[in-house]
Amino acid sequence: MKAATRPKYCSPNALFITELPIPTPKENEILVKVKATTVNRSDCGVLTGKPWLIRCFIGLFKPMRIVTGTDFSGMIVKKGKQVKNFNLGDDVYGFFDEGLCSHAEYVCVSIKTAILKKPSGLNYEQAAASLEGAHYAFNFLNKVDLKPGAKVLVNGGTGAIGNAAIQFLKYNGAIVTATCETDYIPALKSLGTDIVIDYTKEDFTKLNEQFDFVFDAVGKSSFSKCKPILNPNGIYISSELGANWQNPLLAIISPLMKGKKVKFPLPISIPRSMAFINDIIEKGKFSPLIDRTYRIEQIREAFEYVMSGQKKGNVIIVFD
């Protein structure tokens, strides 16, 4: 089978398409013929081993898994004896941020991993695109007490996290303002965004209104810049550590003080995120933004594009 491999942490130009034997599932594993996977920002961390902190989970000196890939959708073609809740021919999708070796034609996955049957309303590409960004977006929402009518600003509405956050917020009855560049204003409107700010023309931190929450889905702003647009008990959450890695520290210190606060969206449970994502898909309230589709042979290009920070939603990899 074709698989994207690298023996050590590297940039995309040292990633190779290699022929590997199809793996055999252990007793508690399924073998999935991968139909679609994505290249996402977690994959970039898994490929490069940066930021360094990530190596505590994926291999200190070299990657524990030589095949890249953190998510997939596909069909079960073999299963181990202990697997009872999945059948051959089932369409499934799954995600594990530390790596699943899913940039390959076949992948063996333990049933203890976050895998679910694919909702029938989504094709394989849409299913693979519903995982990584949506998981992090859900981990913004579950850090706050979101009430219907809450005013929320999403910075970076065209990102994988941003577009999922907008849809989840609208599902929860929030009033959403989001930023993007000029060409994507209609796309954000179609997701239900109430007010779209063109960030190339207007600085959202200078808006003359206040929000209950600012979700900085691209980590390009900061708590200090957003303070003027937060209401007196408003909360700032960023997907990034901050220019000086200040966001986790502020998340510890700011709850000790009165007023505006920072929370850090440490993603806790992928199965919990997936249960939410699956439910909202089944209700027809979430459809991930998809940018480009590449073939597995073009995976270097896909990584380079994702690392440019300009992808709109999700970048898909297909095999056939």
Ligand SMILES: NC(=O)c1ccc[n+]([C@@H]2O[C@H](COP(=O)([O-])OP(=O)(O)OC[C@H]3O[C@@H](n4cnc5c(N)ncnc54)[C@H](OP(=O)(O)O)[C@@H]3O)[C@@H](O)[C@H]2O)c1
């Ligand atoms: N904390 C975690 O565990 C975790 C996990 C995954 C990702 N992340 C981080 O979260 C961030 C977002 O990830 P993602 O996958 O959602 O990113 P992404 O899909 O690569 O999003 C980038 C998007 O943001 C837009 N953008 C860039 N600068 C902007 C700005 N100043 N204002 C508004 N929009 C802007 C880009 O559009 P234009 O090209 O039009 O500007 C692009 O569509 C990344 O920095 C990533 O490293 C964190």
